[in-house]
Amino acid sequence: MPEPTVSGGYAHNLMQFAVAKGASATLLAERSGIAADALADPDSRVPMARYIALMKAAKELCDAPALALDLGAEKDFKEISVVGLICYAAPTMGAALMELNRFSRLTAEVDIPVSGGRFQLTPIDGELWLVDMRSDPNAFPEMTESTWSRFISETRRHFPDAPFAKAVHVTHEAPDHAANYERVLEVPVTFGSDRNAIMIDPSWLSIELHQPNLYVFGVLSEHAERLLKSLEKATTMRGRVESLAIPLLHTGDLTMEDIARQIGMSRQSLYRRLKEEDVSFEALIDDLRHRMALHYLSGRKTSVNETAYLVGFSDPSSFSRAFKRWTGSSPRGRRTG
Numbered sequence: 001m002p003e004p005t006v007s008g009g010y011a012h013n014l015m016q017f018a019v020a021k022g023a024s025a026t027l028l029a030e031r032s033g034i035a036a037d038a039l040a041d042p043d044s045r046v047p048m049a050r051y052i053a054l055m056k057a058a059k060e061l062c063d064a065p066a067l068a069l070d071l072g073a074e075k076d077f078k079e080i081s082v083v084g085l086i087c088y089a090a091p092t093m094g095a096a097l098m099e100l101n102r103f104s105r106l107t108a109e110v111d112i113p114v115s116g117g118r119f120q121l122t123p124i125d126g127e128l129w130l131v132d133m134r135s136d137p138n139a140f141p142e143m144t145e146s147t148w149s150r151f152i153s154e155t156r157r158h159f160p161d162a163p164f165a166k167a168v169h170v171t172h173e174a175p176d177h178a179a180n181y182e183r184v185l186e187v188p189v190t191f192g193s194d195r196n197a198i199m200i201d202p203s204w205l206s207i208e209l210h211q212p213n214l215y216v217f218g219v220l221s222e223h224a225e226r227l228l229k230s231l232e233k234a235t236t237m238r239g240r241v242e243s244l245a246i247p248l249l250h251t252g253d254l255t256m257e258d259i260a261r262q263i264g265m266s267r268q269s270l271y272r273r274l275k276e277e278d279v280s281f282e283a284l285i286d287d288l289r290h291r292m293a294l295h296y297l298s299g300r301k302t303s304v305n306e307t308a309y310l311v312g313f314s315d316p317s318s319f320s321r322a323f324k325r326w327t328g329s330s331p332r333g334r335r336t337g
Contacts, residue, residue: 003264004109006051009042013080014051017071018058031057038262041247042081045240047264048109055142066180068142072149073184076157081107093155094205097121097130108143110134121205122197127166131197141172144196145181151198152185155207163201169193237273241281242288249285249292252312256281290326293319297331304331 011034019025029036032054034046059067077084083103087096101117104110112118113135122129130151137144148168155164167188168181174191181189244262248254259281260270274281289311296307308319308331323331 004048005045006048006108007042007081007106008039008044008046009081010107011046011051011054012039012042013075014054014058014071015039017074018062018067021062021064021067023058023061027061028054028057033264035261043247044244044262046262050264052140065175065177066184068145069149069180069184072146073153076154077150083107088209090209092205092209093207096209097205111136127199128202129195129197130200131195137196138172141170141175144170144172148198149184152187155204156186159207162204162207164204166199166201168199169195169197171196236277237270238277238279238284241270241274241284245285245288246292249289249312250310252314254285254312289322293323293326293331307331
């Protein structure tokens with residue numbers, strides 16, 4: 001099974017927050033193994049293990065045990081991920097929660113051993129609970145901290161008069177910084193519980209979001225669906241390389257070292273893994289450029305010159321020669337055909 005990942009936007013948010021709190025960007029990169037330039041694309045993927053190492057480094061360098069709680073309270077979800085943008089384009093909180101479950105893997109790949117999505121509404125003892133169903137949450141309690149902090153803080157920020165959280169339960173034991181939970185969350189917190197959950201007011205689900213936009217919702221959902229398919233495809237090393245390479249094709253200077261660094265392995269290891277799947281890096285990128293060129297031209301939304309740029313050719317004539325090698329015809333003929 002491939003290693004779980006988080007989005008580049010998710011990791012970038014943590015790194016920038018830690019730097020703003022006084023941490024050295026150089027030391028954060030060294031201790032986590034995440035190069036800053038690997039986070040330029042918010043849709044890129046970062047190994048979960050490196051994100052966890054980044055969180056540990058951030059807490060140590062900032063001398064801030066409660067950093068994950070403050071991180072979740074800092075920014076709106078829409079500033080971090082396309083999933084957040086989709087949620088904000090939904091008509092109500094309830095609809096946004098459905099979209100969050102639909103695309104939650106794009107922010108962080110976590111194991112969910114039950115059906116129904118990561119965040120489930122569960123009635124318990126006459127109260128309604130929003131439960132995070134991920135398995136083994138105590139292995140990385142900082143994710144619980146930042147998740148519930150973001151849920152509660154964003155609602156409070158945008159809908160200060162709307163009832164939402166009544167209490168929070170977490171499965172991990174009380175940490176040394178336990179006093180910070182009620183400072184940030186502003187509700188009673190129970191540690192060592194049987195659930196990671198927020199007790200919520202049911203009216204929260206009916207809150208109408210500000211200026212929902214169905215057009216934006218549709219465009220973003222289509223984009224997220226493509227990302228999700230790419231993520232699901234990444235059960236093979238070829239799939240993982242392709243998902244990382246697509247947003248970088250236009251640079252025209254895509255190397256095996258670039259991709260290996262993003263995956264978190266050496267160039268030699270990546271070479272061996274691709275060889276086991278009977279493909280070379282060069283052939284993979286060439287085939288990817290071929291398929292993406294056909295995709296752009298068949299949509300008839302980009303010109304031949306624009307398509308050449310998008311798949312990494314600075315010279316349209318070089319693109320035309322490559323296209324003829326791929327298909328036996330000219331790109332202009334394929335676009336108008």
